[in-house]
Amino acid sequence: MNRSLPCVLIVPLVCLCDLITVDTSRGPVQGFDHDFGNDRSQRFFGYGQMFLGIPYAKAPLGERRFTLPEDIRRYNDSGELHNATYYRPRCWQPQGTIQKAGQMDEDCLYLNVMTPNITGKYPVMVYIHGGKFTSGGADVYHWKGAVRNLVSRGVVVVTIQFRVGLIGFFTTFTERFPPNRGFYDKMLALRWVNEEIANFGGDANRVTIFGQSSGASSVFDLSLSPLARGLFHQVIQSSGPTLMQIGTIENPLGSIHQDRAMQSDSKNWNPVIDGAVLPDYPADLSKYRPRYPTMIVDMLEEGAYLIPGVNDGDVCNVTRETAFELMRSLFPYYHEVTMTNMTEMMFEGFAKGHFPEEEDRLGWAQLLSAMFSGLSFNSMMVRDALWHRNAENEDVWLFTLAHRSLLPFNKQVEGWIPVDHCYDLPYLWFYPNVDIAVADNMGAIYTDFAKNGKLSFPRAGKSMNYVEIREFLTEKSNWRSDANKVFNEEFPAYLGEFPKLKMSDESCTLGTIEVEFDEPDISHEIDEIYSTNSSKYVENGVTYLPEDIGRYNDRGEIHNATYYRPRCWQARVDFQKGYNFGEDCLYLNVMTPSVTGSYPVMFYVHGGTFTTGGADVYQWKILALRWVNEEIANFGGDPNRITISGQSSGATAVSHLSLSPLTRGLFHRVIQTSGSALTQIETMENPMGSTHQARAMQICQIDSSDWGTPAKDQALYDCFIKATPQEIIAFDLDNHLWNPVIDGAFLPDYPDILAKSRPPYPTMIVDMIEEAAYLLPGERIGDASTVSRQTAFDLMRDFFPYYDQDTVTAMTEVMYDGYAKGNIPADEDHLGWAQLESGMFTGLVFNHKMLRDAQWHLKAGNEDLWFFTLAFRSLLPFNNQIEDWIPIDHCYELPYIWFYPSIWETYNASAADFVFADKMGEIYTEFVKHGKFPFPRAGKSMNYVEIREDYLLKTDWHPEANKVFNEIFPSFLGEFPKLKMSNEN
DSSP, rough: OOOOOOOOOOOOOOOOOOOSEEEEEEEEEEEEEEEOOTTTTSSSEEEEEEEEEEEEEEOOOGGGTSSOOBOOOOSSSTTTOOESSOOOBBOOOOOHHHHHHHHSSSSOEEEEEEEEEEOEEEEEEEEOSSTTTSSGGGGGGGHHHHHHHGGTTOOOOEEEEEOOOHHOOOOSSSSSSSSHHHHHHEEEEEEEEHHHHGGEEEEEEEEEEEEEEEHHHHHHHHOOOOGTTOOOOOEEEEEEOOGSSBBBBTOOTTTTHHHHOOOOOOOOOOBOOOOOSSSOOOOHHGGGGGOOEEEEEEETTTTGGGGGTTTGOOOOOHHHHHHHHHHHHHOSSOOOHHHHHHHHHHHHHHHHHHHOTTHHHHHHHHHHHHHIIIIIIIHHHHHHHHHHHHHHHOEEEEEEEOOOOOOOTTTBTBBBBOOOTTTTTTTTOOOTTTHHHHHHHHHHHHHHHHHSOOOSSSOTTTOEEEEESSSEEEEESSTTTTHHIIIIHHHHHHHHHSSSOOOOOOOOOOOOSSSOOOSSOOEEGGGGGGGSSSBBSSSTTTOOSSSSOSSSSSTTOOOOOOSSSOOOOOOOTTTOOOGBBBBBOOBOOOOOOOTTTTTTEEEEEEESSTTTOOOOOOHHHHHHHHHHHHEEEEEEETEEEEEEEEEEEHHHHHHHHHGGGGGGTSSSSSEEEEEEESSOOTTTTOOOOOOOOOHHHHHHHHSTTTTSHHHHHHHHHHHHHHHOOOHHHHTTTSSSSOOBBBOSSOOOOOOOHHHGOOOOOEEEEETTTTHHHHHHHHTTOOOOOOOOOOHHHHHHHHOOTOOOOOHHHHHHHHHHHHHHOOOOOTOOOOOHHHHHHHHHIIIIIIIHHHHHHHHHHHHTTTEEEEEEEOOOOOOOOOOOOTTTTTOOTTTTHHHHHOOOOOHHHOOOOOOOHHHHHHHHHHHHHHHHHHSSSSSSSOTTTOOOEEEEESSEESSSSSSSHHHHHIOOOOOHHHSOOOOOOOOOE
């Protein structure tokens, strides 16, 4: 007889008591409370305040169906109370899995909050439901059970809904159908929790995410995802098949996305490795995963439901052959002989020679249950635990639920009650008629972990200690040792990668120099190595694209890497002739002492205000860094010693790359010269307005109304695709500069927030002593005769058009006070005014922003920080000269670092110039090689080195800039520089 019940159970809806209103930044919400009383001898007890059906995103209706979720800033335009007293419909899903169609809707991105009291500050547990990424909803995990078993123990519980199935996960890896939409939903819900949960009595600094089945896989993926950093602090995974629920372009089972387009229905939906949410394979991401306190739970016979007849209570047809049939269905891409050998290895590892009699069908069912539990669940969960251990995360606890119950919702086979997948849900969420002792154990373990981030039981450790949960708790060791040996050791030894995610690498033979390489080989002559390209991408120009280039050409021919490729189209034609521009411009260049070495690597990002120079899109820079990690060893480079370095906007790029969670593991040290994260950055609330909207009007005559809608995007796309490169760049020298933007992916938050979780990269920050002198009128032509006190006010009006005149005047006076310190030049002393205002605007545009970045490093505990200021004045004619003043301004260092042949072979440089160039090369390469200096670190005294012909050690790096712009300006302007909009009700 079938005694089983699906993983989904519908519980009667709410019984309203007192109404409770909470003010949030998005508007007021009204929920209700309920008191079961304090008598713990009763089945239900405890008090809770419930807020059901709170939207965390705009409804994904119509043209938003397949877009990434959009944050909802107001619950309604009228400011009325949002009714949070009932559950909202689930997202659309196959009706057979759950409930009537009337209880489903595309307007489904809601969450529910259940709290002990809105006035408290309780730890928060955010639950992600299971359902194979195809079904499920938040209403299953009813507030009554949540109050009894979780909230009553002193935690806030949040349950969330997200898009599932085709609407949530179908992708063509394009903007029309972006991958992993369901995961962006989850992350946006977590952002809502971080921003609003304090209004409901929750502590945003103690957030635990937990989930079951594919919900546990979601927790696993979020723990790996660099985009989710800072959104939670602890994780609980229950019955997560993890690696069995992840898709890649090379997935050997083929593409569910293509199947669905052809209306085939043979595969499950899975998250995919997309370059953003999951930018790499799990094994690689796990090396850089934060050390989240982690709790992993499985069921004693997790995969029993896979065995034919178990769900119906009749296993009379289970035999030894059943295992081979199941393996054929699970691994159709393996040869029959391979699949047979795999099955025999499983029998040997789990039966250990003790096979059931042929007629003992229950014995076969139990043996196969252990084998396929190990294959589908246990081995993957053990692998994750081992990744934690390999990454030195000791705060891992393991549990196995082993309680067998005669309750009717459990599967029952004669002589056996399998504790299989979903068995834990009734106990955790306190469905009707559960065994109270087991439910109490489950509730206490989960909430103790959420409250304390640790448990009184032994950690997993090398012995793989675990706790078996029944009505009592038993401590054991060697968690899932059979599964680990068979599937994590023997299968990979026999099959290679298991489970199979990646395609096998192919080796090719190079021409002039032979290198084992994933691409067609690259030829260069050793005596022409210096002629390799110095700003694009591979040895003299190996291509890379925003989409990784799998092969350099289809014919396997040698790629010619002996000359520079054109720059990307840009407006600054003074850099080079027009015929040296091209849209086919995503190249890099490698210069190595020898391809046979293992040298540290220096990866340079050029400047040019994101308008000139080489590739200027961040994801492409990331792809270039991935290329370096994968291929640089073939050129004599050490991928474990990569330093990224940049100047001007290149330094801004380096700073942003250091902050971005997408770049973890791609480099190990950073050098920033004349730029920082705050030098160039844009947000949706940027007070200077949008470059993007300005260009839409200038080039396409498309205004900003309905900005961001699919129709508007299509019109812009059509316009820009038809435009010539010359038309696209025509306005790039006007007042609107291109800036990287806070986008939710590469830069998922404001720089000061991201800095808190930035790795402690050894960092070198370099500036020029008069960095912004070039801003002054006449500086470029050596004439300061028009510079006066009024010049500063004029420049400030240009810089800050969004401040009123009185504010701009006050800002300028503060700058004069901070820098002149009462020593104001005479009216006719134009050179004096130029030097004073050079100091002021150097502090405004560069110094204080670089200081702010340095302070973020120090606050995050990064002590490996060094400062340098260039102060060497040269008479070489490429430097600007005004009377007796040679300003050391922006870009001054480039001819010395890169030793431009056009300059050093043309002009009569002094011995001091050569000494200075040597010092520059020495400083940069010593840092690249060793990641440290013999000079003092910055420290609290802000120590720095002034580079002239000699090194001068000094302290208190740019104190005027710090005081004026990082202390005084924010005290009367608020945020400075202004990035965020003030919250408005």
